[in-house]
Amino acid sequence: MIDLFLxxxxxxxxxxxxxxxxxxxxxxxxxxxxxxSNLAEFLGLGLVTGFGSTALFYLLWAQIGLRYTSGLAYIxxxxxxxxxxxxxFFRYRRLNHSADQLSSSSRAEADxxxxxxxxxxxxxxxxxxxxxxxxxxxxxxxxxxxxxSIVIFQEGTILNESLSHPDxxxxxxxxxxLIPLNEAHFYLLLGEVxxxxxxxxxxxxxxxxxxxxLGVLLRSTRQTARSWLFTLMLATVPSMMPWEYGFLSGxxxxxxxxxxxxxxxxxxxxxxxxxREHPHPSVLVRSPLIAGLAAGMTIFTKDEGIAFxxxxxxxxxxxxxxxxxxxxxxxxxxxxQFGVTTVVVVAPWFWHRSQLPSTTEMAYFSRxxxxxxxxxxxxxFWSVQHLFQCMFLEAGKWGLQWWFLMLSLFTFPxxxxxxxxxxxxxxxxxxxxxxxxxxxxxxxxxxxHIGGSSLRFLLQIxxxxxxxxxxxxxxxxx
Amino acid sequence: xxxxxxxxxxxxxITSIPGLVFVWLMxxxxxxxxxxxxxxxxQFSQFAAHEQAEAIVVFLRILLPLIAIFTAAGFFFLTPxxxxxxxxxxVISEQTLINREGRRxxxxxxxxxxxxxxxxxxxMVHFAGGVSRRxxxxxxxxxxxxxxxxxxxxxxxxxxxRFLKETTENDARILVLSDQKLFFLxxxxxxxxxxxPLHPESEFxxxxxxxxxxxxxxxxxxxxxxxxxxxxxDYILEYYEGSDYLEKDRLEExxxxxxxxxxxxxxxxxxxxxxxxxxxxxDVTNSxxxxxxxxxxx
Numbered sequence: 001m002i003d004l005f006l007x008x009x010x011x012x013x014x015x016x017x018x019x020x021x022x023x024x025x026x027x028x029x030x031x032x033x034x035x036x037s038n039l040a041e042f043l044g045l046g047l048v049t050g051f052g053s054t055a056l057f058y059l060l061w062a063q064i065g066l067r068y069t070s071g072l073a074y075i076x077x078x079x080x081x082x083x084x085x086x087x088x089f090f091r092y093r094r095l096n097h098s099a100d101q102l103s104s105s106s107r108a109e110a111d112x113x114x115x116x117x118x119x120x121x122x123x124x125x126x127x128x129x130x131x132x133x134x135x136x137x138x139x140x141x142x143x144x145x146x147x148x149s150i151v152i153f154q155e156g157t158i159l160n161e162s163l164s165h166p167d168x169x170x171x172x173x174x175x176x177x178l179i180p181l182n183e184a185h186f187y188l189l190l191g192e193v194x195x196x197x198x199x200x201x202x203x204x205x206x207x208x209x210x211x212x213x214l215g216v217l218l219r220s221t222r223q224t225a226r227s228w229l230f231t232l233m234l235a236t237v238p239s240m241m242p243w244e245y246g247f248l249s250g251x252x253x254x255x256x257x258x259x260x261x262x263x264x265x266x267x268x269x270x271x272x273x274x275x276r277e278h279p280h281p282s283v284l285v286r287s288p289l290i291a292g293l294a295a296g297m298t299i300f301t302k303d304e305g306i307a308f309x310x311x312x313x314x315x316x317x318x319x320x321x322x323x324x325x326x327x328x329x330x331x332x333x334x335x336x337q338f339g340v341t342t343v344v345v346v347a348p349w350f351w352h353r354s355q356l357p358s359t360t361e362m363a364y365f366s367r368x369x370x371x372x373x374x375x376x377x378x379x380x381f382w383s384v385q386h387l388f389q390c391m392f393l394e395a396g397k398w399g400l401q402w403w404f405l406m407l408s409l410f411t412f413p414x415x416x417x418x419x420x421x422x423x424x425x426x427x428x429x430x431x432x433x434x435x436x437x438x439x440x441x442x443x444x445x446x447x448x449h450i451g452g453s454s455l456r457f458l459l460q461i462x463x464x465x466x467x468x469x470x471x472x473x474x475x476x477x478x
Numbered sequence: 479x480x481x482x483x484x485x486x487x488x489x490x491x492i493t494s495i496p497g498l499v500f501v502w503l504m505x506x507x508x509x510x511x512x513x514x515x516x517x518x519x520x521q522f523s524q525f526a527a528h529e530q531a532e533a534i535v536v537f538l539r540i541l542l543p544l545i546a547i548f549t550a551a552g553f554f555f556l557t558p559x560x561x562x563x564x565x566x567x568x569v570i571s572e573q574t575l576i577n578r579e580g581r582r583x584x585x586x587x588x589x590x591x592x593x594x595x596x597x598x599x600x601x602m603v604h605f606a607g608g609v610s611r612r613x614x615x616x617x618x619x620x621x622x623x624x625x626x627x628x629x630x631x632x633x634x635x636x637x638x639x640r641f642l643k644e645t646t647e648n649d650a651r652i653l654v655l656s657d658q659k660l661f662f663l664x665x666x667x668x669x670x671x672x673x674x675p676l677h678p679e680s681e682f683x684x685x686x687x688x689x690x691x692x693x694x695x696x697x698x699x700x701x702x703x704x705x706x707x708x709x710x711x712d713y714i715l716e717y718y719e720g721s722d723y724l725e726k727d728r729l730e731e732x733x734x735x736x737x738x739x740x741x742x743x744x745x746x747x748x749x750x751x752x753x754x755x756x757x758x759x760x761d762v763t764n765s766x767x768x769x770x771x772x773x774x775x776x
Contacts, residue, residue, distance in 0.1 A: 108565035115566050126605075133612045135624035142624070143661030150668045162671055167709070169654070169664035169672040193668075195624040225573040229594070236601030242608025360681055400597055407593065411586055443682040452684070473576075473590060 003190055007197045010189045011204055013077030014182070016084020017057075018050025023087045025049075025290050041215020042091065045290070047208030048262050050080070051201055051255075052297040052345075055181040059158065059348055067156040073188035109225055116228035120210060123235050127203035131248045136195040141250030143171035149183035150193050158352065166357035173357045176349060178300040179252055199250050206247035209258035209463065210235045216265045220272060221474050230470035234261075237466065239398040239459045246459055252302040253456040259298040260308050261463025264427060266291035267312060267338070268467055271420035274324060274331065288334045292341025299346045303364075304460060307438075309342055311430035315423050323419040367441040376440030383439045383450050387432065390454055398455060401465040408472035415472055424468040431461045479564040484556070490549040498542035501535055509535050529617030537613065624666070631662045632687070638717060638753060639666050641738045645755060646670060646713055653711035657695035657720045659685050673709050675701065692720040711758055719751040728752055 022045040026037040057076065058068065136146045147170050151162050158177060162168045183198040190197065213234050217227035240246040240257060247254035270287035273279040295312060298305030316335050324331045391402035409416050409425075416425060435457050439450035501509075510531040517527035552559050574594065576586040618629060628636045635658075642663075646652065652667075654660055654674045664672040677694040685691055698716060706714075718724055730736050732754045739747050 108569050111562050111565035112569035115562075130608060130612055132621075134615060134619050135622065135627070135629060137619075137624065137629040139661075142665045143659075146624075147661065147665045147668070150665070154669045165673065167673045167675050169660045169674045171659075171661050193623070193625070196621070223573070225569050229570075229573065233594075233597055236598065236605075238600065238604040242604055242611070244611065248608075359676060362682070396600065400593070400600060404593055404597065407589065411589065444684060448684050 006189050007200050010077050011200050013080030014050040014054050016080035017053050019046035019087045020083040021049045022046040038215050038218050040211045044208050044211025044215050051182050055178040058181040062158045070188050124207040127206050131199045131203045136250040144175050145179040148180035152184040153187035166359045174353050174361050176300045202247050202254050205255050205258040209261050212262050216269050226474045234466045237399045237462050253459050255301045257460045259294050262294040263291045264464045268420045271423050275419050288338035292338040295342040296345025300349050307434040315426035319419045319423045372441045379440045379446035382446050383436045401462050404469050405465045408469045412472050421471050480560045483560045487552045494542050494545040501538045506535050526617045533613045533616040650712040652713045653709050654715045655698050656717040657693045657723045689720045692722050714756045716754040
């Protein structure tokens with residue numbers, strides 16, 4: 001029972017630290033014309049950035065040569081609790097002044113909102129309970145992330161002999177540490193390893209993703225009820241929850257889905273604001289910054305994040321060249337802001353990563369050569385066929401998001417070529433292309449490599465698919 | 479809407495009240511016997527049925543009273559509840575109407591509603607499937623942490639982990655020669671440190687269950703003494719299960735391994751794969767030198 005209490009307090013502390021960061025990123029609107037962030041976005045972004053900031057704090061702490069102790073974990077937790085409570089109090093007082101905006105919605109809409117909120121709370125609670133009903137038991141969660149987290153907890157630092165030794169038994173020594181550092185934080189609080197309690201971060205990231213999605217949609221459109229409806233859709237994608245490799249497990253695919261979806265949300269929000277005649281400068285400044293932070297966290301969670309970041313940059317550049325040639329310099333500065341933020345977030349990690357051994361690393365970038373691609377050409381057809389099967393023919397198992405996406409695309413084709421929607425389409429296509437290329441150049445048979453990971457990869461980009469669907473159906477009267 | 483709400487509440491009431499009385503009054507053993515009778519007679523299925531029955535009873539003992547309380551509250555506040563659902567129904571029908579250029583677009587409206595209906599129906603089916611899966615999993619996991627139950631690994635891996643936990647110190651450094659990927663051993667044996675020189679041909683090979691895929695591996699004789707000195711192990715473990723590396727004449731070579739297995743499975747038990755654990759005495763030079771019969775690079 002004490003363990004449960006500590007874990008809940010620890011999670012609240014992580015959330016609190018994220019709320020402090022979210023307060024800096026989403027300040028309360030000071031003028032009437034400034035877009036107003038809402039409580040859902042604030043709480044959601046707080047959760048998402050909480051786990052990111054906790055991992056970054058621990059990374060930097062070790063890099064300056066200091067050790068992790070239980071005392072440190074308690075101090076971080078206490079700071080988070082105090083900071084979070086203070087931020088909420090400060091913000092709540094401000095929100096009271098602007099409460100009149102909520103009363104403008106109809107009674108019927110308020111009831112519908114309560115129904116959706118109840119369902120979302122039920123889903124989030126159910127995810128927490130279901131997550132705790134199993135210990136870590138899959139390959140990645142133990143061989144890659146769980147193992148590192150226990151070593152970090154026991155050695156009190158990431159700069160230890162074991163993780164730096166090429167023959168120490170661990171899978172992917174160069175894999176990022178966001179998950180292991182957060183799990184180690186919980187082990188430090190508990191004073192022991194318990195690979196069931198430490199899974200609390202995964203359902204909370206699910207909740208964070210869903211809340212941020214809701215918050216950004218509510219901010220971006222006047223169609224409140226549809227925002228709730230599409231948020232419920234995101235929360236019920238079967239491959240995210242309750243599929244056991246999704247947010248219920250300690251695998252990195254759920255967290256990657258969360259951080260990547262948040263990145264896309266803010267880039268989408270940025271592009272849709274940019275498409276308006278008089279976009280508010282605060283959105284143009286803050287959205288790329290938050291997207292950059294989330295992209296950095298994606299890279300710090302799993303190497304797929306690097307591919308997603310490159311795809312984001314390419315898709316953003318293409319959309320800019322196609323639609324914003326008249327504002328090329330200001331848009332390019334925003335893209336640069338996004339890229340630089342990501343690079344700043346991941347720089348300490350990449351510095352540390354350069355010192356780690358490369359045993360069992362696929363080294364995709366060094367394999368990216370014409371000869372390797374030509375050799376793997378037969379894998380291309382297999383991968384495309386396999387992806388088609390997973391996305392469309394097995395939709396009953398993994399969710400209808402890809403069918404829904406195609407129908408939404410063909411139902412409103414004109415809307416799909418608006419900058420923010422086209423960005424999402426390019427992004428999804430780019431991500432799928434990256435997976436196919438990875439299958440072509442990897443040193444393992446494509447049937448085992450892509451066959452074993454495609455579902456988890458599709459899970460990671462499903463948030464983007466739901467955002468595209470929402471964008472197609474939600475904004476038509478806006 | 480009032481009639482619909484009332485009907486649903488009555489259905490919930492006639493299911494939950496007798497149901498909760500039944501699950502609370504009948505002993506758990508009654509449900510366990512019922513499940514065991516219907517399970518296949520093998521040991522695993524019988525065990526699973528016994529534990530799953532307990533999980534279902536506990537689940538229902540929590541769920542049914544909650545449904546009953548909510549249903550009772552629904553009857554007590556019938557008018558506001560009816561208004562609530564009427565409002566929700568209105569909002570859903572209003573928000574799923576698709577208009578184009580100020581006119582209702584019937585085809586798109588039907589498509590949108592159909593998609594949403596199928597989506598949320600599928601969501602409910604999956605949610606129920608998830609709950610069912612957790613109940614199926616319960617017998618094996620309960621509320622134990624991973625190191626207690628060593629889940630989702632082979633029985634041989636489990637035995638080697640337990641053997642090493644019994645025979646080596648917590649902070650031991652163990653050099654392992656094996657034809658397996660040892661990530662789970664490493665995970666469950668921490669803070670013991672496992673070092674395993676991976677054969678280059680096995681680096682990107684994904685293993686299959688029950689040694690269906692033979693991985694290339696090093697034998698002790700293949701290792702350079704300088705390499706072993708650099709690892710500075712407290713123990714050297716040789717652990718081979720695949721046919722390419724199995725030495726049937728050496729199955730009982732390590733008396734502690736044999737003892738461990740016989741304590742666990744009975745005195746007649748014979749090991750079927752090679753496990754040899756050797757303590758390295760740092761004071762004795764070359765105590766890890768390979769024995770002559772171990773030669774031969776795979």
